[in-house]
Amino acid sequence: MTLRGRFIPERALALFLDVDGTLLELAASPDAVRVPAALRNTLELASHRENGALALVSGRSLEDLDRLFAPSRFPACGQHGFERRDAEGHVTRAEVDHQVLEPVSGQLRARIHTRASLVLERKTTALALHYRRAPHLQVEAREMMESAAAALEPHFQLRTGKCVYELTPSCCSIRAAIESFMSEAPFAGRTPVFVGDDDTDEEGFDAVNALGGYSIRVGRQARSAARFQFATVSGVIAWLRERNTSMRRQPAGRLARQL
DSSP: OEEESSOOOOSSEEEEEEOBTTTBOOOSSGGGOOOOHHHHHHHHHHHHHTTTOEEEEOSSOHHHHHHHHTTOOOOEEEGGGTEEEOTTOOEEEOOOOGGGHHHHHHHHHHHTTTOTTOEEEEOSSOEEEEOTTOGGGHHHHHHHHHHHHHHHTTTEEEEEETTEEEEEETTOOHHHHHHHHTTSTTTTTSEEEEEEOSGGGHHHHHHHHHTTOEEEEESOOSSOSOSEEESSHHHHHHHHHHHHTTTTSOOOSEEEEEO
């Protein structure tokens, strides 16, 4: 069933928004994206409207998110749940021995040395191998990361995203981060909404579904826990802008459909 306009009737929402592929179009490499001033303004207005109950949920680090969205600083979950900043600005991080990634990181860099189109991104406690520049190398990229994951089990797990394979700590999850946000002000007591775009966001969809909220996936996907869908990134932004002005007018336009 196709839904129109402000399809979420509740006025008090807790917004959880993925970044790459949801608020920003995907780029050839993680450092190639830019945040338009208009998007920052839209997010600031949305946060103000929800009394601060807006958090960014990303595989990026908090430092990277702050660099992208500067001067704005939103509550956020970084590196797939490894680190979280609450609405008061307090940061908590899981206890993870990231030094165990060093040998694996060195081995992967050696293997992709002659494959300039593959990009290995080292985060604080994660390794991401991007193949967006070379989709024909997907199988090889997966095999390399599966081999690396086997060496790090059970402490790290392999996640699959859009044109990326990522090794992340098994003890961390987006679901746990969302549940933590929802237990504290200003998120507590509100209806949660999570918008994401790939398989790494599925646990976030599960979390808000269990909390009676709205799970929304960007783009088509045959199987997903998300119950609603935006076709494009621009659809997400249009929905946020329409909610920002919903106090003054009844929004229009076909933005999302129920799955």
